[in-house]
Amino acid sequence: MNIQEIYQKNKKNIFFSENKDIQIHREKLINVFITDRFDKKSNESLKNINLKNFFDFKYKYLLPEETSVINNNQDSSYSIVSVNGQCASFKDDKIEITKISDKDYNDFSKNNTIEKNDHFVNLNSLFLNSGFKIIIKKNNNIKIKISNIVTDDDLTIFQKNNFICEEGSSLSLIEEYENKNNSTSNILNVIKLEKKSSLNHFLIQDNSSNHNLVITSHSSCKKESFYNQRVYNFSDGYVRNFHFSELLEINSEADLQGIFFLKDNNTSNNKTFVKHFAEDCKSNQVYKGILKDRAKATYFSNTHVDQVAQKTEGYQLSKGILLSDNASYFSKPELKIYADDVKCSHGSTIGPIDENAIFYLRSRGMSKNAATKILISSFINEELSSIDDEQMSELIQKKLIRYLSKVK
Amino acid sequence: MNTETLDKLDSYSKNKYKYGFVTDIDSDKPKKGLNEETIKFISTKKNEPEWMLDWRLNSFSKWKKIKEPKWSNLNFPKIDYQDIYYYSAPKGFEKKPKDLSEVDPKLIETYNKLGIPLEEQKVLAGVAVDVVFDSVSVATTYKGQLEKLGIIFCSISEAIQKHPELVKKYLGSVIPPGDHSFSALNSAVFTDGSFVYIPENVKCPMELSTYFRINSENTGQFERTLIIADKGSYVSYLEGCTAPKRDENQLHAANVELIALEDAEIKYSTVQNWYPGDEEGKGGIYNFVTKRGLCAGNNSKISWTQVETGSAITWKYPSCILKGDNSIGEFYSVAITNNYQQADTGTKMTHIGKNTKSKIISKGISLGKSQNTYRGEVSFLRKADKARNYTQCDSLLVGNKCGAHTVPYIESKNNSAVIEHEASTSKINEDQLYYCRQRGLSHEEAVSLIVNGFCKQVLQELPMEFAVEAQKLVSISLEGSVG
Numbered sequence A: 001m002n003i004q005e006i007y008q009k010n011k012k013n014i015f016f017s018e019n020k021d022i023q024i025h026r027e028k029l030i031n032v033f034i035t036d037r038f039d040k041k042s043n044e045s046l047k048n049i050n051l052k053n054f055f056d057f058k059y060k061y062l063l064p065e066e067t068s069v070i071n072n073n074q075d076s077s078y079s080i081v082s083v084n085g086q087c088a089s090f091k092d093d094k095i096e097i098t099k100i101s102d103k104d105y106n107d108f109s110k111n112n113t114i115e116k117n118d119h120f121v122n123l124n125s126l127f128l129n130s131g132f133k134i135i136i137k138k139n140n141n142i143k144i145k146i147s148n149i150v151t152d153d154d155l156t157i158f159q160k161n162n163f164i165c166e167e168g169s170s171l172s173l174i175e176e177y178e179n180k181n182n183s184t185s186n187i188l189n190v191i192k193l194e195k196k197s198s199l200n201h202f203l204i205q206d207n208s209s210n211h212n213l214v215i216t217s218h219s220s221c222k223k224e225s226f227y228n229q230r231v232y233n234f235s236d237g238y239v240r241n242f243h244f245s246e247l248l249e250i251n252s253e254a255d256l257q258g259i260f261f262l263k264d265n266n267t268s269n270n271k272t273f274v275k276h277f278a279e280d281c282k283s284n285q286v287y288k289g290i291l292k293d294r295a296k297a298t299y300f301s302n303t304h305v306d307q308v309a310q311k312t313e314g315y316q317l318s319k320g321i322l323l324s325d326n327a328s329y330f331s332k333p334e335l336k337i338y339a340d341d342v343k344c345s346h347g348s349t350i351g352p353i354d355e356n357a358i359f360y361l362r363s364r365g366m367s368k369n370a371a372t373k374i375l376i377s378s379f380i381n382e383e384l385s386s387i388d389d390e391q392m393s394e395l396i397q398k399k400l401i402r403y404l405s406k407v408k
Numbered sequence B: 001m002n003t004e005t006l007d008k009l010d011s012y013s014k015n016k017y018k019y020g021f022v023t024d025i026d027s028d029k030p031k032k033g034l035n036e037e038t039i040k041f042i043s044t045k046k047n048e049p050e051w052m053l054d055w056r057l058n059s060f061s062k063w064k065k066i067k068e069p070k071w072s073n074l075n076f077p078k079i080d081y082q083d084i085y086y087y088s089a090p091k092g093f094e095k096k097p098k099d100l101s102e103v104d105p106k107l108i109e110t111y112n113k114l115g116i117p118l119e120e121q122k123v124l125a126g127v128a129v130d131v132v133f134d135s136v137s138v139a140t141t142y143k144g145q146l147e148k149l150g151i152i153f154c155s156i157s158e159a160i161q162k163h164p165e166l167v168k169k170y171l172g173s174v175i176p177p178g179d180h181s182f183s184a185l186n187s188a189v190f191t192d193g194s195f196v197y198i199p200e201n202v203k204c205p206m207e208l209s210t211y212f213r214i215n216s217e218n219t220g221q222f223e224r225t226l227i228i229a230d231k232g233s234y235v236s237y238l239e240g241c242t243a244p245k246r247d248e249n250q251l252h253a254a255n256v257e258l259i260a261l262e263d264a265e266i267k268y269s270t271v272q273n274w275y276p277g278d279e280e281g282k283g284g285i286y287n288f289v290t291k292r293g294l295c296a297g298n299n300s301k302i303s304w305t306q307v308e309t310g311s312a313i314t315w316k317y318p319s320c321i322l323k324g325d326n327s328i329g330e331f332y333s334v335a336i337t338n339n340y341q342q343a344d345t346g347t348k349m350t351h352i353g354k355n356t357k358s359k360i361i362s363k364g365i366s367l368g369k370s371q372n373t374y375r376g377e378v379s380f381l382r383k384a385d386k387a388r389n390y391t392q393c394d395s396l397l398v399g400n401k402c403g404a405h406t407v408p409y410i411e412s413k414n415n416s417a418v419i420e421h422e423a424s425t426s427k428i429n430e431d432q433l434y435y436c437r438q439r440g441l442s443h444e445e446a447v448s449l450i451v452n453g454f455c456k457q458v459l460q461e462l463p464m465e466f467a468v469e470a471q472k473l474v475s476i477s478l479e480g481s482v483g
Helices: A003-013 A020-035 A051-055 A102-111 A119-126 A355-363 A368-379 A381-385 A390-405 B003-013 B036-045 B050-065 B105-114 B120-125 B143-148 B156-162 B164-170 B181-189 B430-438 B443-459 B464-477
Strands: A069-072 A077-083 A095-099 A132-136 A141-149 A156-165 A170-177 A184-193 A198-205 A212-221 A226-233 A239-247 A253-262 A267-276 A282-291 A296-305 A312-322 A328-337 A342-351 B128-133 B136-140 B152-155 B194-198 B208-213 B224-229 B234-242 B250-252 B255-260 B265-273 B285-295 B301-308 B313-316 B319-322 B328-337 B342-345 B348-351 B357-366 B371-380 B388-397 B403-412 B418-427
Touching: A003 A020, A003 A119, A020 A102, A020 A119, A051 A119, A051 A212, A102 A119, A102 A156, A102 A184, A119 A156, A119 A184, A119 A212, A156 A170, A156 A198, A184 A198, A184 A226, A198 A212, A198 A239, A198 A390, A212 A226, A212 A253, A226 A239, A239 A253, A253 A267, A253 A296, A267 A282, A267 A312, A282 A296, A282 A328, A282 A368, A296 A312, A296 A342, A312 A328, A312 A368, A328 A342, A328 B388, A328 B418, A342 B403, A355 A368, A368 A381, A368 A390, A381 A390, B036 B050, B036 B181, B050 B181, B152 B156, B156 B164, B156 B194, B156 B224, B164 B224, B181 B255, B181 B285, B194 B234, B224 B234, B224 B265, B255 B265, B255 B301, B265 B285, B285 B301, B285 B328, B301 B313, B301 B342, B301 B443, B319 B328, B319 B357, B328 B342, B328 B371, B328 B443, B348 B357, B357 B371, B357 B403, B357 B443, B371 B388, B371 B418, B388 B403, B388 B443, B403 B418, B430 B443
Parallel strands: A077 A141, A132 A156, A141 A170, A156 A184, A170 A198, A184 A212, A198 A226, A212 A239, A226 A253, A239 A267, A253 A282, A267 A296, A282 A312, A296 A328, A312 A342, B128 B208, B194 B224, B208 B234, B224 B255, B234 B265, B250 B285, B255 B285, B265 B301, B285 B313, B285 B319, B301 B328, B313 B342, B319 B348, B328 B357, B342 B371, B348 B371, B357 B388, B371 B403, B388 B418
Antiparallel strands: A069 A077, A095 A132, A328 B403, A342 B418, B128 B136, B152 B194
16 A cells, blocks of 8 residues: 555544645645655665555554543652653643644644655654644743553554743653554654753653654754753664754754664664754764664764854764674764854764773673673763763663673 | 955965966867767777777666766756767877877977976986876886886777787776766776786886876866786876866766785875866866775775865765775875865775775865865675774865865674774864964964865875975965965
């Protein structure tokens, strides 16, 4: 079945299919799918992906029976359980949660200038069936934890979330993805940071091998705002992390970092892209990966500096450790610079664990296995020790120990 | 930057191309356009055997099926392949002159203007020069000395006549004609170029050098260079280019193939200073070059060094296929773009054998409204145990209308291989400028010192004979700001 047929058949269950504007937009998208035959060779973002899983699928969506829960905890933090991408509406003097509206949809589809030909985002727009919008009100300091739960097997979730941090607000957002059923989630986060706001965004991904997760985020930063993202990928299933950031006004900053631990036949595709459109902005993109068995990973990073964006600082770093002969890692750190007063750099390394370091540890009586584990932990120590939240730090340590127990 | 600096930079970027002159020599041309007839014309003119003509026609049929590569970061109007002359040789060269006195004096004058040591200087410089002037070799020097050692250094057309077994065996073995559009085009219509064969265990005693020059209007130059270094041999080859000033774009699609057998070493150095177009970006050479070296044997080494200052469009990726165990590939590059020049250059290192090593040092300098891109690929295949790569690419931006881009592709499929890649982009460091000026250097000298330091790592890789010329070219491209 091709995309068009799947769409026509399930039109009823898809959001906003009555809206004329959106209909026209979707027809255009379908056209792209029909004419573009996913030429893998010319589209490197599709590297290592089994296209059949994503573009020739059975559409299935169920509205959850159990409603989502929003708790306003005592320590002024909120915990949200989002079921199949749905979240109940909620409102108090600090935050407001609503369903995603057709206006939000249009807003994104019209202003998406970063990457127009992202097939997964287009798929998300076509089959949108869930999503919510969270507004953090002015000058509030808030902590939110969202657990994303998928209830049944074979579900295809296409979810679009909007996060808006109003002026002067600060949000610490922890998102958990831990699913064990055989389904696919395609999630798009649209993040807007107003003046002087900040967002610390943590994504913890730990799905079983039959669950596919595609996460894309588009964040835009206004004056003096700060977007900080940390991705921890422990999944056994396929994960795609594509994160785009636009620095629109002076003194804004984006920090996109991630670590991934892959094993068996797993693959993961990662991309970060920061566009500098204003003076005095900073960006940082760091991804580290550990691959064992037959795991494959790609990481594309890109810094684009516009002509007006003088005094830019943009850094990229990509590091990969291959623990097995059959693992492979592909990285492409790109710089596109049109302004002259900038400091931009990238570094990229791929290799095995340092043999001298192993020798050092073994000469002090450690087994090879223990030495390897210590060196892997130290490889990502910087990322782990920078986590302020104790609870989260513990959680990630646990997951790391689980991964290390399988390292021989 | 203060206004004084800006003014100065402005005046430097207006520097005119010094080597823009045209020598009037009657040219012998076929009709314009690319078709089988043209190819047959070229082949007959060159007295080629039938197998060569078949090879050309076969390449032509491949070219018709392949589209031009689109991935580069370059902007240029579509090339009209039917509006180009594919062959041009100065008249009266069908019978080759025996010595220089028989050569058209105007030609000699042209070379003298460029400072090419063809007459007395050639003895002093100790360089054997095989000059290509509009496609046909004019004179070959030092042949005797090289012949004694068994080294073959001649034009490729001569090699086709005299050493068909070597040409048949190696031509197209590193760059197959069907590799991409420009290699197919070159294979179909190449007119001349150099052929070098170094026999077993021979160290070539001098730097071999060829000057290519484009002279006739609308003549694409399609050189084909083939260098074979047999077991245990060594050769250093120099290639330099300057072209007269022209208004229309000239297409240039050369193919260079290097083959290094066991324990052999090839060093290939290029200084490229073709006409880059005027201040408005009008004219200039389109330079689409395919250079590829194959380290076929164990312990072999291929080293590319290039200084790219000319051409309106540069599309060039000298690469190494490291097939033999312990083989080494090196790439050193300085690319300077000014005005509306565009350069998309870099390298490709493919590690196949065990313990293979590669090193990439690339320096890009953009001025005016130019775009300078480094594009490189390093890949470790599954069997490349203990392979090692180090890449460093730095860009320097002068002015806020130019662009510098870095697009590296890095792939590893072997867990004992180590890749390191570093890149940085910045403008000329104000602190360094201040420091130099404080010690009494003028702004000009200071910038010169800093840029020289920036490029030094690459320039020092050039052979002595070339280093002087390279520095001259760098200073022409950046004149004033370099010194």
